[in-house]
Amino acid sequence: MDCSMTSSILSANYNTILFEFGIILVTSKVLHALLRKVYQPRVFSDLLLGIVLAQFRVLSLTNAINLVFGKIGGFVFAPYLFALGVEMDPGTLLDAPTADAAVAYAGILSTSVLVTLFHMPLMQATSGVVHERSLRSFLGLAAVLANTASPVLTRLATDLKIAKTAVGRLAVGAGLASDMVTTMLIAVGSMIWRDAGVVDSPIVQPVLTAAVLVVVVVSAFVSRAMAEWVGGRNPEGRRMRGFDLSLVALAAAALCWLGSALRLDVNMAAFLVGLAFPSQGRVSRLLVSKTNFVLSSLVLPLYVCHVCLSLRQTTDDVEVAGLGRVEGFRAFVMELPFPWWKVLFVTVMGTLGKLTGCAAAGLLRGLGWLEALALGMLLNVKGYFHIYCAQAAFDAGIITDKSFMAIIFMVALNVAVTPMVGVGIASWARRSVQWRLMGLQHHDPSTELRLVVGLHGPQDVPTLAYLMEALRGGPGGGDLAAYAVDMVQLTDQTAAAIVRGGGFDGVTVVDEEVSEMRRLIGEALDAYQAEAGEGVKVRRLLALSSFQDMHGDICICAEDAMAALVLLPFHKAQRLDGTMDAGHFGFRLANQKVLQLAPCSVAVVVDRGLAHLGHREAQAQVVVVFIGGADDREALTLAALMSRHPGVRLTALRVVQNATAQARARARTSLFETKAATTGRGGGGGGGGPAASSALGQEEAQMQVDDKFFAEFYRKHVAGGKHGMGYLEKHVADGAELVAVLRGLQAEYRLFVVGRGRDRSSVLTEGLDEWAECLELGPVGDILASSDFSNTASVLIVQQYDAKKHYKVIDEEFMPL
Incomplete structure (x- = not known):
């Protein structure tokens, strides 16, 4: 009891x-x-x-x-x-x-x-x-x-x-x-x-x-x-x-x-x-x-x-x-x-x-x-x-x-x-980012360069590793922090294979295909970091989401990392015969949304054997095409960073209007001015006049900024001859002649760097976008990325961070700088 x-x-x-x-x-x-x-x-x-x-x-x-x-x-x-x-x-x-x-x-x-x-x-x-x-x-x-x-x-x-x-x-x-x-x-x-208090020998x-x-x-x-x-x-x-x-x-x-x-x-x-x-x-x-x-x-x-x-x-x-x-x-x-x-x-x-x-x-x-x-x-x-x-x-x-x-x-x-x-x-950090324009043009070369790199698979690592190394200036160059994002589609199969808290991302995908792909990516990145030395820090991230939402993971990463540039692979890959395949629509959608919403500059790389540049040739021949506009200025800045690499032989190509193109431009200007005057006398019918005047004013301001920027670039990098940079100037009349000039260079250069050209208003590119297959690359970028352009020349299409859209301002005078 x-x-x-x-x-x-x-x-x-x-x-x-x-x-x-x-x-x-x-x-x-x-x-x-x-x-x-x-x-x-x-x-x-x-x-x-x-x-x-x-x-x-x-x-x-x-x-x-x-x-x-x-x-x-x-x-x-x-x-x-x-x-x-x-x-x-x-x-x-x-x-x-x-x-x-x-x-x-x-x-x-x-x-x-x-x-x-x-x-x-x-x-x-x-x-x-x-x-x-x-x-x-x-x-x-x-x-x-x-x-x-x-x-x-x-x-x-x-x-x-x-x-x-x-x-x-x-x-x-x-x-x-x-x-x-x-x-x-x-x-x-x-x-x-x-054991305080215990007496030992x-x-x-x-x-x-x-x-x-x-x-x-x-x-x-x-x-x-x-x-x-x-x-x-x-x-x-x-x-x-x-x-x-x-x-x-x-x-x-x-x-x-x-x-x-x-x-x-x-x-x-x-x-x-x-x-x-x-x-x-x-x-x-x-x-x-x-x-x-x-x-x-x-x-x-x-x-x-x-x-x-x-x-x-x-x-x-x-x-x-x-x-x-x-x-x-x-x-x-x-x-x-x-x-x-x-x-x-x-x-x-x-x-x-x-x-x-x-x-x-x-x-x-x-x-x-x-x-x-x-x-x-x-x-x-x-x-x-x-x-x-x-x-x-x-x-x-x-x-x-x-x-x-x-x-x-x-x-x-x-x-x-x-x-x-x-x-x-x-x-403090958010305020400094809010009032600072993100992008390569506003990056201080003496500070660490931060990149967000999207990866579809291990095949993208050598190409993007070459670009990262070129941007930092090669061995002994500046410090580089790369945030490598594995872009993995979230399907029912991958969702069922997620283990929480099992890896460096907070989750591990135990699906064999995904895990094998990530293992190969990790090995390639580790090899690059070991070869690059202490100046390079690579951090692995995982964008595991649907293609509709994948851009959000990349943009959030770029914002948190305060990155200057997002590097993305093109959604198409080169076949064995040298042509480009049909591509993956999901990756194209992700690229389009990143280009639209990224909090920094974006570059899309079309790879045609770019990874072999550093291994097969003592000097990689690279050409940057400058027509005009903010995106072309950003492309020029990117090329200036690459020119510091001892294995890069850079040539700056400036495309300018010849007499015929100048006459067409003057005729277009006169037409806009006549339309503006007529609409003004007619009491503002339809509002075409103010819009035309505004377009003319913006075009003139853009040309002045282009001339000033390129002149400074020429003085620092071409005239000084510090990095052995070449210079070409081509006078063309229209888009057809521009395409002919670019085709004539495709056998000589292994990498074309060009701006997307969103705000470019030039008679030289009029009509090119009517036949464009990938409008997100811009008129010139689409031509360079097409299968019938080249089998050996890779392309890097650059878009500058759109500060006006971010700050919702209309005039440059009111930019927070």
Whole structure:
């Protein structure tokens, strides 16, 4: 009878615990969904919920949390630190410091100096922030304040879309470096000051430390061998076997246990073992993804609530505050006078330390004052690791209860404020983009060139890689960031083969045809990046949508990346006999919509063996055709960038009107003027007069801009002879003679660069579009892309970003420049 009653009581307790845990998890999820609308990260919703529960003293919930986490509390944070270690690459510490690392080191150094300057008020045994006056507490506080919560910062940068801004990229890279260095210092400190209070012989500590290092080295070999074995059993594109991934996780857990058996803290052992794991590869990505999903969904909300509910005072502190002890009741920290000065002191010291070093490094990198300060504020963001450090320091007696509470509130305040800084950076970036014309003509050659490259399949990579390399000026040229977008149609078959969270895009298409195509594209891009060197960064993206909506993915990518140019393959491909096939209507539709809606300049490449230019010929013969108009000016700018490549021999061809064409142009002008005058005298019948006058005015203004632009181009690139650029000038009468001139050049040149010619108003191209097959290429581009033009000459049709359409202005005078 007694046994049955005990069993029922335990069962009721477990049911209560599960019910209360469910309430915490559901409430945390709902709270996060609400706060995410104001860009608050998950850690803030968890902290807010824990503080509220602690404030209202939910005693049964406290008992339930402590009943579970009192037994396993020392181990729950180990998976988090393991996943954090896997995402980091310690090999970067052996390389020359990059700009990201320099900013991170500056922030760590300045924070450490500030802690040193204020060590006296910090180390007061009675009223200071740190209760224990020792070297380990001093160094631990400096490392924790210098630490950046890189997972929180990366998520904020992604949500706020600032990861591609100058400040955002620098902050994300520096945050990862800062997090790695400071966490490694804390792990090393835990090896040096392990088991405080336990007296060992002088030989024990070095032996244990050496044994831990051996475990870390063994972890590196074991993890890489297992990753290769599991990767061979589970090729890219197929669903990962759960058993194989479980084996890797089990091996990692065994290595962590081995480190903890050597009297190293299990959480720090997990971080060191994770650091030894390869940071790249499908196995590591999936392991981190699955671990983080379980942590964010189940473990971390309960852990944060456990930490917040453990904010109690000792008997001495309660009596000092004048709060008598009540039988069966333990007073909460919330009942004591709130330690505002500690919260303020720790917050200000940590923030000033980061601001001083990171802002100074940012200024040296060329950032403005506001951007440099924003960089320091972003790198000061705190997270789950700081909560763990506060709990560990409290359990070790390094800090008091009041300091424990002060640090928890400091983390909450810091995490709440940081997204506001990110919102400010995002608004600055959007304003700068809004008032800046995107395109090659307005690109600063001294800055990084950003391209969005659409790919139909692996056959497009060599051609577009050649164009990218030509645009950056060849080996040793400028920096290039290419966003390679795999254009995959979303069908019922591919929709059924999507696995969420399985790859670098957030989704993986396990359809064999698609996965094989993407694998080949990835191999080709990796080969290009390895050959191009450090100046080129290629990022893979996936546009998985219907052809009706595919342009949206490309345009959003171009806007987020602040790209200057979108490179797209032509929808037709060359057959073996040299003619062009019928093409894919879906890709043509996507190209048409990108040309219409892109937030930057666009270029469509018609490939006729362009990929072989860099391999077969010492000098690739390229000609840029200039007739007039904004698109031709953009084509001329693109050609000027290509001329810096040592393997490109560029010729500028200017097509001008001969006497016959000039007479036709004067006759057309006289006809428009007569029509305008007649309509004006007739009282505005039909409105043809003002329209004709406006067209004439725009044509004259366009010709003046063309003449001025080409004269400047000639002075810089042709007359100077810096890049050995050639020059041709052809006088033609009409479109027929223009086509004849171009046909005469097709055997001599391997690439034609020409503008689309939307706003071109020239008698030389009149009537050409009447027979056009692909109007989206423009009259000249359509002729060059037709099957009967050439079998060997590729074509690049360029369209300049239409700023007037974007800003909805009518006159150049009112352009926001």
